[in-house]
Amino acid sequence: MAHVARKDPPHFVYFPGNYRWSAAILSMLSSAAWGGADVSEVDRIGRLLKGAKMEDDDAWFRACVQVADGVRAIAKRYEDSGHRHSAAPFYLRACKYYQMGERFRTPKDAIALEAYKKSIECFHSFAKLTDVKIEIVEVPYAGGSMPGYFLHADNAEGKRAPCVVHFDGLDITKEMLYMRGVPELP
Numbered sequence: 001m002a003h004v005a006r007k008d009p010p011h012f013v014y015f016p017g018n019y020r021w022s023a024a025i026l027s028m029l030s031s032a033a034w035g036g037a038d039v040s041e042v043d044r045i046g047r048l049l050k051g052a053k054m055e056d057d058d059a060w061f062r063a064c065v066q067v068a069d070g071v072r073a074i075a076k077r078y079e080d081s082g083h084r085h086s087a088a089p090f091y092l093r094a095c096k097y098y099q100m101g102e103r104f105r106t107p108k109d110a111i112a113l114e115a116y117k118k119s120i121e122c123f124h125s126f127a128k129l130t131d132v133k134i135e136i137v138e139v140p141y142a143g144g145s146m147p148g149y150f151l152h153a154d155n156a157e158g159k160r161a162p163c164v165v166h167f168d169g170l171d172i173t174k175e176m177l178y179m180r181g182v183p184e185l186p
Contacts, residue, residue: 034179038093064097068098068118072090087125
C-alpha cells in the first residue's frame with residue numbers, strides 16, 4: 001500500500017502553526033477527566049487569543065490569567081456562601097489556568113510569580129475544601145525544605161500503603177501532576 005501524505009497533522013491542533021500554544025491547550029484539555037480543566041473555559045482562553053500574534057506570550061499569559069481570575073471568583077463566591085463541594089473544583093481549575101499562563105513567561109518576573117502564587121493559593125483552597133484528604137507538607141531537603149502534598153490512601157484497610165513522591169520539574173508541577181490522574185491512586 002502506498003504512503004499517502006497528510007495535509008493536516010494526525011493530532012488535535014487548536015492553533016495551526018503554533019505547536020507550543022496547541023500543546024498547552026491540549027495539556028489543559030487532557031486534565032479535564034480529573035477536574036483540571038473545563039472544555040468551555042479552555043475554549044474561552046483560545047477565543048481570547050484569536051487574532052493574537054503566535055509568538056505573543058504576553059497575550060497567552062493575559063488570556064489564561066483572565067479566565068483563571070474569573071474561575072477563582074466563582075470558587076470564592078461558592079466558598080463564601082458555604083458551598084465547599086461546589087467551590088473546590090473551581091479552585092482546582094483556576095490553579096491549572098494560572099500555571100499554564102505563566103509557563104511561557106520567561107524569564108520569570110514579578111507578574112509571573114504573582115500568577116504562580118495565586119495558583120498555589122487556589123490549590124491549597126481546593127485541598128481544604130475537597131473530600132480527598134490532602135495534607136500540605138514541607139519535605140526536609142538539603143538544610144531547607146520543599147513544599148509538597150500528602151494524599152492519604154482511601155483503600156489501605158489499616159495496612160501500610162505505598163507512597164509516591166512527586167516534585168516540580170522544568171515543565172510540570174506537583175499541582176499539575178495531581179490533575180493527571182493522582183485522584184484515582186488512593
